[in-house]
Amino acid sequence: MKCPLCKGRMEKATAAIEEDSISFETYRCTSCGEELLNKDQLKALASKYRHLRKAKPIHFAKWGNSLAVRIPQKMVLELNLQEGTEALILREKEGLKIIVG
Ligand SMILES: [Zn+2]
Structure with a gap:
């Protein structure tokens, strides 16, 4: 070319x-x-x-020495998330990825 x-x-x-x-x-x-x-x-x-x-804006909140992420309700319902649900968090080139289930 x-x-x-x-x-x-x-x-x-x-x-x-x-x-x-x-x-x-x-x-x-x-x-x-x-x-x-x-x-x-x-x-x-x-x-x-x-x-x-498809990405949704989120904010980080202080939680002890860590930060917490508030998951929008629509995603909570879609993924059937509850307090105590376990997930994996990965550092990726573009940022963070949370893998549920
Ligand atoms: Zn040229």
Whole structure:
């Protein structure tokens, strides 16, 4: 693939949208830095945004020396969570992931 602006060489690269904490694969011109996404890369990026749109805002509360997270009621009901329900918390590249059940 050649750059439509300068006819330079396009190479696969990883780009990021910092404000949304999203990284995605793109083609970047080795000469001028122009970035282009092919159809599959665009689909992958759209999929990440669809996933992010399902995210709910939360706040942390102080609980002793730790912090607690308040889970929205809709998720509590959907996942049948109760006080004492055990889950796993994982540190991931994008943040934290809580695995229930
Ligand atoms: Zn270029």
